[in-house]
Every structure is written in structure tokens, then in C-alpha cells.
Amino acid sequence: xxxxxxxxxxxxxxxxxxxxxxxxxxxxxxxxxxxxxxxxxxxxxxxxxxxxxxxxxxxxxxxxxxxxxxxxxxxxxxxxxxxxxxxxxxxxxxxxxxxxxxxxxxxxxxxxxxxxxxxxxxxxxxxxxxxxxxxxxxxxxxxxxxxxxxxxxxxxxxxxxxxxxxxxxxxxxxxxxxxxxxxxxxxxxxxxxxxxxxxxxxxxxxxxxxxxxxxxxxxxxxxxxxxxxxxxxxxxxxxxxxxxxxxxxxxxx
Amino acid sequence: xxxxxxxxxxxxxxxxxxxxxxxxxxxxxxxxxxxxxxxxxxxxxxxxxxxxxxxxxxxxxxxxxxxxxxxxxxxxxxxxxxxxxxxxxxxxxxxxxxxxxxxxxxxxxxxxxxxxxxxxxxxxxxxxxxxxxxxxxxxxxxxxxxxxxxxxxxxxxxxxxxxxxxxxxxxxxxxxxxxxxxxxxxxxxxxxxxxxxxxxxxxxxxxxxxxxxxxxxxxxxxxxxxxxxxxxxxxxxxxxxxxxxxxxxxxxxxxxxxxxxxxxxxxxxxxxxxxxxxxxxxxxxxxxxxxxxxxxxxxxxxxxxxxxxxxxxxxxxxxxxxxxxxxxxxxxxxxxxxxxxxxxxxxxxxxxxxxxxxxxxxxxxxxxxxxxxxxxxxxxxxxxxxxxxxxxxxxxxxxxxxxxxxxxxxxxxxxxxxxxxxxxxxxxxxxxxxxxxxxxxxxxxxxxxxxxxxxxxxxxxxxxxxxxxxxxxxxxxxxxxxxxxxxxxxxxxxxxxxxxxxxxxxxxxxxxxxxxxxxxxxxxxxxxxxxxxxxxxxxxxxxxxxxxxxxxxxxxxxxxxxxxxxxxxxxxxxxxxxxxxxxxxxxxxxxxxxxxxxxxxxxxxxxxxxxxxxxxxxxxxxxxxxxxxxxxxxxxxxxxxxxxxxxxxxxxxxxxxxxxxxxxxxxxxxxxxxxxxxxxxxxxxxxxxxxxxxxxxxxxxxxxxxxxxx
Numbered sequence: 001x002x003x004x005x006x007x008x009x010x011x012x013x014x015x016x017x018x019x020x021x022x023x024x025x026x027x028x029x030x031x032x033x034x035x036x037x038x039x040x041x042x043x044x045x046x047x048x049x050x051x052x053x054x055x056x057x058x059x060x061x062x063x064x065x066x067x068x069x070x071x072x073x074x075x076x077x078x079x080x081x082x083x084x085x086x087x088x089x090x091x092x093x094x095x096x097x098x099x100x101x102x103x104x105x106x107x108x109x110x111x112x113x114x115x116x117x118x119x120x121x122x123x124x125x126x127x128x129x130x131x132x133x134x135x136x137x138x139x140x141x142x143x144x145x146x147x148x149x150x151x152x153x154x155x156x157x158x159x160x161x162x163x164x165x166x167x168x169x170x171x172x173x174x175x176x177x178x179x180x181x182x183x184x185x186x187x188x189x190x191x192x193x194x195x196x197x198x199x200x201x202x203x204x205x206x207x208x209x210x211x212x213x214x215x216x217x218x219x220x221x222x223x224x225x226x227x228x229x230x231x232x233x234x235x236x237x238x239x240x241x242x243x244x245x246x247x248x249x250x251x252x253x
Numbered sequence: 254x255x256x257x258x259x260x261x262x263x264x265x266x267x268x269x270x271x272x273x274x275x276x277x278x279x280x281x282x283x284x285x286x287x288x289x290x291x292x293x294x295x296x297x298x299x300x301x302x303x304x305x306x307x308x309x310x311x312x313x314x315x316x317x318x319x320x321x322x323x324x325x326x327x328x329x330x331x332x333x334x335x336x337x338x339x340x341x342x343x344x345x346x347x348x349x350x351x352x353x354x355x356x357x358x359x360x361x362x363x364x365x366x367x368x369x370x371x372x373x374x375x376x377x378x379x380x381x382x383x384x385x386x387x388x389x390x391x392x393x394x395x396x397x398x399x400x401x402x403x404x405x406x407x408x409x410x411x412x413x414x415x416x417x418x419x420x421x422x423x424x425x426x427x428x429x430x431x432x433x434x435x436x437x438x439x440x441x442x443x444x445x446x447x448x449x450x451x452x453x454x455x456x457x458x459x460x461x462x463x464x465x466x467x468x469x470x471x472x473x474x475x476x477x478x479x480x481x482x483x484x485x486x487x488x489x490x491x492x493x494x495x496x497x498x499x500x501x502x503x504x505x506x507x508x509x510x511x512x513x514x515x516x517x518x519x520x521x522x523x524x525x526x527x528x529x530x531x532x533x534x535x536x537x538x539x540x541x542x543x544x545x546x547x548x549x550x551x552x553x554x555x556x557x558x559x560x561x562x563x564x565x566x567x568x569x570x571x572x573x574x575x576x577x578x579x580x581x582x583x584x585x586x587x588x589x590x591x592x593x594x595x596x597x598x599x600x601x602x603x604x605x606x607x608x609x610x611x612x613x614x615x616x617x618x619x620x621x622x623x624x625x626x627x628x629x630x631x632x633x634x635x636x637x638x639x640x641x642x643x644x645x646x647x648x649x650x651x652x653x654x655x656x657x658x659x660x661x662x663x664x665x666x667x668x669x670x671x672x673x674x675x676x677x678x679x680x681x682x683x684x685x686x687x688x689x690x691x692x693x694x695x696x697x698x699x700x701x702x703x704x705x706x707x708x709x710x711x712x713x714x715x716x717x718x719x720x721x722x723x724x725x726x727x728x729x730x731x732x733x734x735x736x737x738x739x740x741x742x743x744x745x746x747x748x749x750x751x752x753x754x755x756x757x758x759x760x761x762x763x764x765x766x767x768x769x770x771x772x773x774x775x776x777x778x779x780x781x782x783x784x785x786x787x788x789x790x791x792x793x794x795x796x797x798x799x800x801x802x803x804x805x806x807x808x809x810x811x812x813x814x815x816x817x818x819x820x821x822x823x824x825x826x827x828x829x830x831x832x833x834x835x836x837x838x839x840x841x842x843x844x845x846x847x848x849x850x851x852x853x854x855x856x857x858x859x860x861x862x863x864x865x866x867x868x869x870x871x872x873x874x875x876x877x878x879x880x881x882x883x884x885x886x887x888x889x890x891x892x893x894x895x896x897x898x899x900x901x902x903x904x905x906x907x908x909x910x911x912x913x914x915x916x917x918x919x920x921x922x923x924x925x926x927x928x929x930x931x932x933x934x935x936x937x938x939x940x941x942x943x944x945x946x947x948x949x950x951x952x953x954x955x956x957x958x959x960x961x962x963x
Binding site: 025026027075079083084085086087088089092093095096097099100102104105106107109110113114115116117120121122123 | 440443446447452455456457458461462465466590591592593594596704719732734739740741742743748749761768769770771776777778779780782783784785786787788790819820821822823
């Protein structure tokens with residue numbers, strides 16, 4: 001690389017000289033020296049791809065050697081694949097006309113952060129935690145977290161199932177029964193409504209609304225919470241309780 | 254019909270169906286004599302030979318006759334015969350009827366193309382030089398106007414030759430005449446010189462658009478009559494057909510324009526703008542500011558009391574509100590487009606704004622602003638976009654390594670909201686809960702946002718400082734939250750590099766423009782654009798909202814600026830005159846004027862209401878990348894790649910505008926050469942191109958750029 005950079009035009013290889021001339025013809029006068037190397041590399045890669053494709057086409061047509069038609073076909077196919085160009089003007093005018101006919105939608109007042117539906121946002125957690133223990137404990141005062149599919153920002157309704165007899169243990173149920181809408185998300189989690197267990201939850205403040213899902217919601221409590229779950233932080237008496245899950249209940253993510 | 258017959262005959266001949274050919278020819282002869290002549294000539298050009306080779310120059314003589322015939326058969330202005338000549342599967346010019354014939358017999362169509370297009374390719378040079386001779390011999394007053402014909406004709410004829418695969422003719426045509434064109438078309442010509450085959454044209458949308466759109470010329474009636482008379486003589490019919498085909502001549506009554514006047518207005522890829530294009534009514538007035546109710550006044554009063562100015566501000570605020578009681582006829586109705594309501598935080602912001610406005614420095618030729626320059630060091634030519642919030646508290650840089658970096662300009666650090674776990678621990682009832690939700694542990698002056706997969710070409714803060722937009726070469730526009738410093742949404746719509754984006758002055762809407770030649774209007778809560786503004790011939794490089802959020806200005810690489818109506822997506826203004834791609838746009842604070850800067854180094858000033866160019870500021874020697882009006886519109890600051898910031902007197906520039914009937918009717922202007930008078934100051938940086946300019950609320954000028962060591 002260094003040698004190429006320091007090579008004067010006279011001692012540069014012929015290819016490089018040709019490339020420099022092409023750049024000059026196209027009016028590009030200022031460029032870093034490595035641009036020539038990059039262009040040469042691109043040219044080499046492009047030509048070999050085309051020629052390989054042409055070889056394949058010619059052997060498919062049972063010809064003895066590659067001829068111009070094969071090359072032309074190869075170029076045509078590659079252009080459609082690799083070098084797409086923007087849509088043509090009439091198409092653009094057409095879709096523009098369609099789009100511009102619909103009136104501008106009215107804006108709902110007081111609706112918090114105005115974001116598209118969750119599936120179009122990048123606000124979902126993109127990972128899930130695996131639990132160490134599979135056993136579900138359901139003593140009072142413990143929360144069994146309903147199994148909710150992590151990152152349920154698809155429109156699939158998440159169907160959680162509760163850990164075994166823990167009908168009473170779900171303190172979050174009450175919360176979830178009436179889905180707390182955080183900034184207009186629209187999931188309903190189907191959890192059989194059950195007696196909330198020792199719930200000392202103070203509802204987390206609406207200020208959380210502006211904090212859209214960050215993975216720290218999972219936090220030290222290791223509770224997997226999806227977007228419409230109010231994190232049962234205060235209600236959690238055992239801070240390090242890991243969540244329980246059965247793997248087969250989860251949809252493949 | 255005749256063409257179909259000829260084609261069929263040719264096909265029969267090629268397939269060696271001699272008898273059928275004879276029968277058909279005999280019957281066809283009954284239809285017309287010259288058809289037979291044509292058929293004979295067609296037959297003599299040996300069948301089965303590829304199109305280009307089948308047009309040997311030696312046959313020029315016979316061709317000459319046939320050259321006239323098709324054109325005389327053709328009704329003027331009818332595009333169909335030309336459509337026949339285009340090989341199938343390409344471009345919008347394909348006519349229905351021609352297509353049917355052509356599809357089966359590509360060779361024939363190519364042979365036909367020699368007839369159906371405007372004359373013989375080998376004669377193009379003669380046509381062009383004939384016209385050139387005529388124009389050069391015409392009267393001085395007409396010559397300037399008629400010279401406008403050279404460039405579009407040259408390009409269209411060249412493209413025609415290339416498209417019909419007459420490569421050698423195209424090359425010699427180019428060689429001979431490209432030197433005659435105006436200097437400001439040199440870039441286009443360089444691009445053209447590399448287009449020698451039809452395949453080259455396929456990927457170049459701009460050239461295809463150019464071929465299919467009509468180049469607009471504005472010529473006075475006298476000059477036009479002269480031209481028409483000359484071209485309609487028999488031997489010049491070809492040029493006349495080409496002119497009718499590809500040019501739109503907007504005729505006006507009055508004195509022919511001088512070269513200087515013409516030079517000011519031409520330069521774009523689409524010619525000039527038709528006068529009707531700039532006649533639509535534009536609501537350039539500002540929206541009324543809402544008046545504030547008492548509680549906020551109290552808060553403000555407190556502040557004033559501290560400074561020992563009790564209660565003086567209150568009546569003043571009322572005045573501001575009541576000044577605009579009468580509806581400005583040029584202002585759009587308040588509910589023309591839906592705008593988000595003002596939240597309490599917005600109202601507080603407005604109060605702050607007014608307080609700052611009261612302390613604003615009044616600028617003028619006697620009182621120039623101080624300039625504070627923010628230099629990005631160690632950016633290695635990677636700084637591609639800069640934005641500063643309205644209250645000048647944060648600055649964002651978009652970089653070629655796809656990162657977006659936000660700095661705090663004030664001593665107050667950037668804080669993000671605490672994690673949910675921590676949030677549950679705070680006292681929600683306390684008064685300063687809004688401070689408590691912020692995380693002190695991770696406070697820093699710089700926050701880096703990762704997410705794009707290509708250089709970030711445009712950034713924009715939202716007016717309420719909650720969001721940040723960034724657009725990138727990867728085709729997406731990303732919305733970032735400035736409270737959590739994470740990415741919220743990626744808006745996918747352009748599938749090609751997006752060159753610029755901007756939030757509306759009221760928030761909620763934003764506009765983006767990119768390589769796909771359209772600008773799109775989005776709302777933050779819709780994942781698809783609300784409006785698509787299509788019409789430019791080349792990339793949209795710069796997009797700006799009007800202060801009343803009802804219009805969007807887009808500057809493009811086709812050297813025009815278009816003003817679009819947000820309500821219905823119509824293009825209401827087209828401004829031509831720049832000689833290079835436009836890189837900066839600025840609306841004046843009163844909404845009446847637009848300043849634009851391009852790679853030609855000129856700053857042009859436009860009156861939006863009348864649709865006229867009202868000023869030209871010459872001085873910069875390189876691309877003007879940044880333009881900004883001061884807060885009250887008295888000074889226009891321009892920053893350029895030539896490492897300078899220049900200040901211009903905006904009040905004087907807009908002072909006396911000729912808006913008499915002739916000007917408004919024809920769009921002609923006589924621009925005074927007053928750039929030197931208007932220039933108030935030139936400030937040079939060592940070697941830092943100026944990428945962004947921003948007037949603080951007190952009229953201090955902030956500038957930003959990346960230090961480049963060469």
C-alpha cells in the first residue's frame with residue numbers, strides 16, 4: 001500500500017495509470033491516492049463476476065466458448081441485481097399523486113410521545129434472558145412472572161401461562177388486566193385475573209412513559225417485562241427472583 | 254399503417270417468404286407511391302443486418318428523400334412515430350401501436366428508426382450547424398435569446414443518437430459542438446461525454462428524465478416568430494420537429510432579454526420555469542403566535558422582579574399578541590394543516606424565547622454580530638452534518654463513520670433518564686421530579702448514538718429538544734430520543750441515500766429528501782410518509798420548512814428550487830438560476846423571502862409571493878453550504894467551503910423590489926450589481942470550511958465546521 005501511495009505516475013502499473021486517466025476524464029481532480037486502488041479492486045471484482053456468470057451461461061447454452069452475447073446477458077442480469085437505480089419519473093409521479101390525495105391526518109392532542117405502532121419502532125428489547133432454575137415457586141409474597149414472550153412487539157398476542165398453582169401469585173395481573181397504555185401501545189396480555197398477592201406496588205409513575213423500553217427494565221430483578229407491563233418493581237419482595245419459564249411456551253423469536 | 258406494412262414486408266423478406274412478400278408489395282403499392290419508394294429502399298438495405306450497420310453513410314442520398322417523407326407524414330407534435338422507433342422494454346416513450354410491431358422484429362424497428370426519428374443521424378451535424386449559423390447571423394437583440402436553444406438541442410440530439418445506437422455519429426457530433434456551449438453547462442457535458450451507449454443511459458435516471466421532459470425556454474414573441482419562420486422552411490423541417498418534440502417555448506410579449514438577464518435565470522436541467530408555474534397563490538405569512546394567559550405572566554413577572562423591572566413586561570406581551578389581531582391576508586389559516594397543540598413545556602419555552610428576544614441585539618450594517626466558531630477537531634473529513642438547537646444548548650454532528658454525536662454547548666451536561674429500576678425508587682410527588690428522573694451517574698458532555706449503517710448526511714433537532722433526526726446514506730431516517738439517547742424509530746421509504754432532513758418549526762412533521770429525486774413529508778407517528786413531492790429531475794439535496802410549516806422548499810442537483818404545498822403536495826414555485834446543485838436554503842424570518850446557495854458560489858434571493866429572483870450575492874468562491882438569516886431578518890450570513898463566513902445586508906437587499914406589472918407578468922428582473930454594497934463583512938477561518946450557521950436567540954452567530962488540514 002505504501003509503495004503504491006508513493007509511486008509516481010510514471011512508475012505506477014499500467015492499470016493504475018488507466019484508472020487515473022479515467023478519473024481525470026470524469027472531472028475528478030482531487031482524490032486520495034487509495035481511491036485508485038479501490039477503483040481497481042472494484043473493476044477487477046466486477047469483471048470477474050461478469051465473466052464467471054458469462055461462463056455459466058455459455059456452458060448452459062452448450063457453447064464451446066464464451067462469446068459477446070453471454071457477456072451481455074451476464075451484464076444485464078447483474079445490473080438488475082446489484083446496481084438498482086431509483087424508480088422512473090412516471091412511477092414517482094403516480095405514487096405521489098396517490099399519496100397526496102389523502103388529507104393530512106388530524107393530530108390527537110395530549111397523546112404523549114407520538115411514535116408509530118410498536119412493531120415499527122426500535123424500542124423493543126431484542127434479547128431475552130434464560131433462567132437458571134426451572135422450578136416455579138409460588139409462595140405468597142413471591143411473584144411468579146407470567147410467561148410473556150419477550151420482545152412481544154409483534155402483533156401476536158402474547159399468551160402467557162402461569163407457573164403452576166400460582167393463580168394468586170401474580171401481582172402483575174391486576175395491572176395487566178387493564179393494560180396500562182404506555183404511549184399508545186396496544187397489547188393485551190391474557191392473564192387470568194387473579195388475586196393479586198402481597199402487592200405493595202405503588203404504580204410506577206407515568207414519567208416512565210417517556211422512557212421507552214430499554215433493556216434495563218429487565219434489570220436486576222430479572223423479570224422479563226414486555227412493553228405493556230408496568231414493571232412490578234415495588235411489588236417485588238424478592239429482588240433477585242429470577243423469572244420462570246418453560247421453553248416450549250415461547251414462540252421462537 | 255405504412256410503417257407497419259414496411260415492417261411486415263421486411264419481415265417477410267427476412268424469412269424468405271418471397272411470394273407472400275411480392276403479393277403484399279403489389280397490394281401495398283396500391284396505397285401509395287412513396288410507400289413503394291420506401292419499400293424499395295428498405296428492401297435494398299440488406300435484410301438481417303444489424304440496425305446500425307444497415308445505415309451506411311453512403312446511402313445518405315436516398316435517405317435524404319426518405320428523411321423528409323416520414324416527417325411530413327407525421328402530424329406535428331404527435332409523439333407516436335417516434336415512439337415506434339424505440340426498442341421494446343425501455344422507457345416511457347414507448348407508444349402502444351408501435352410497440353406491437355416492434356416487439357417481433359427488433360431489426361426492423363431499428364431500420365425503421367432511421368426513418369421515424371427526426372431525420373438521418375448522419376445529418377444531425379448539418380442540422381445543428383445550420384441552426385447555429387442562422388442564430389449567429391440574426392440580429393443582436395434576438396441572438397441572446399435564440400442562443401438559449403443551443404444547449405437543449407445539443408443534448409437532445411446527442412441523446413437521441415446515443416439512444417438509437419448511432420455511436421460514432423454521436424461521438425463526432427459531441428466532438429464538434431460541445432465546445433460551443435455555455436461554461437456553466439460543463440459539468441453536464443462531462444457526464445454526457447461518458448454516455449456513449451444506450452446501456453449507459455439505462456441506469457442514469459436523470460438523463461432519462463431529461464429526455465422525457467420538455468426543456469422550457471422563455472423567448473420573446475419577436476424572436477420566436479423569427480425562429481419559427483426560419484425553421485419552417487422546407488429544408489429545416491428536422492430541427493423544427495426536434496424543437497417541437499423536446500422544447501417548450503414559453504412566449505412572452507415584450508422586449509427581448511439581454512444576455513445578462515438570461516444568464517441570471519438559466520442554468521437548470523429543465524430550462525427555466527414557465528410563468529404559470531409560479532403563479533399559484535402562496536401563503537407566505539406567518540402563523541399567529543398564541544397569546545399567553547396570566548399564570549405564565551406571573552412566572553415571568555417573578556423573573557423580571559428579580560432584575561428590578563417589575564410589571565413592565567406584561568403589557569408588552571399583550572402587545573405582541575394583539576399586534577396580529579387582524580388576519581394577515583398572506584398568512585395561511587391556522588388550521589390549514591393540522592399542527593400539534595402547545596404543551597406546557599412548549600409554552601414555557603416560548604416564554605423563555607420572548608425573554609431572550611427582549612435582550613436581543615439589534616443587528617445592522619453598523620452593528621454586526623459576533624461570530625463564535627465551533628471547530629470539530631480530529632474529524633478527518635468525516636463531518637457531514639451539523640445542527641444546533643434553537644436555544645443553542647446542544648450541538649449535534651453527523652459523521653461519515655455513521656455515528657451521531659451530541660454535545661452540550663452549555664456547562665449543563667447531557668443527562669439521560671434513569672433506568673426503570675431506579676425510577677421506581679424516586680419520590681414521585683416531589684417538586685423537582687423532573688430533575689430526579691435524570692441519571693447523574695452517566696451525565697456527560699458528549700453522547701454518541703450508534704445505529705446508522707452509512708454516513709449521516711443530515712441532522713435536525715426537534716423544536717422541543719426531545720427528539721433528534723438523522724438521515725443517512727443507508728436510506729433511513731432515524732428518530733432518536735434525547736431523553737434516553739436511544740433510537741426510537743427508523744423511517745424507511747427512500748431506498749437510496751437521504752441527503753437532508755429537517756423537523757417542522759412546530760415539531761411533529763419532518764421532511765426528507767434523497768437520491769430518489771423525491772422529498773417526503775413524514776409525521777413522527779406514521780411509519781409511512783404523508784406526502785411525496787416528486788418532480789425534480791435529479792437528487793433532492795436540501796429540504797427546508799417555511800416558518801409557517803405550510804410549505805417546503807427543496808433544492809436539487811438539477812439546479813432548481815421548488816416550493817411545495819404541504820396540504821396537497823403541489824409544486825407552487827419553481828426557481829431557476831443556479832448553475833450548480835443547491836446545497837443550502839434559508840427562509841427569512843418573516844416568511845417572504847428565500848435565500849439559496851449552491852456549488853456555483855452565488856447566493857440567490859427570491860421573493861416567494863411574486864415568484865421572482867430579487868437578488869444575487871456574489872462573493873464566495875466555492876460551494877455555499879450554510880445560510881442563515883438573523884433573528885429579525887436584518888442580516889444574512891453565508892458560510893462556504895472557501896473557509897469564509899460572509900455577512901450581507903438583508904434589509905437593503907429586499908428594499909426596493911420592482912414589482913410592476915411587467916415584472917410580475919413575465920418574471921424578468923434586472924438585477925443590480927450591488928453585491929459589494931450588500932457585503933458587510935468577510936470572516937476567514939484558517940482552513941475550516943463552514944458547514945453550519947446558527948443565530949442564537951440574542952443574535953450571536955454560531956458557526957460550525959471541521960478542521961481540515963489541507
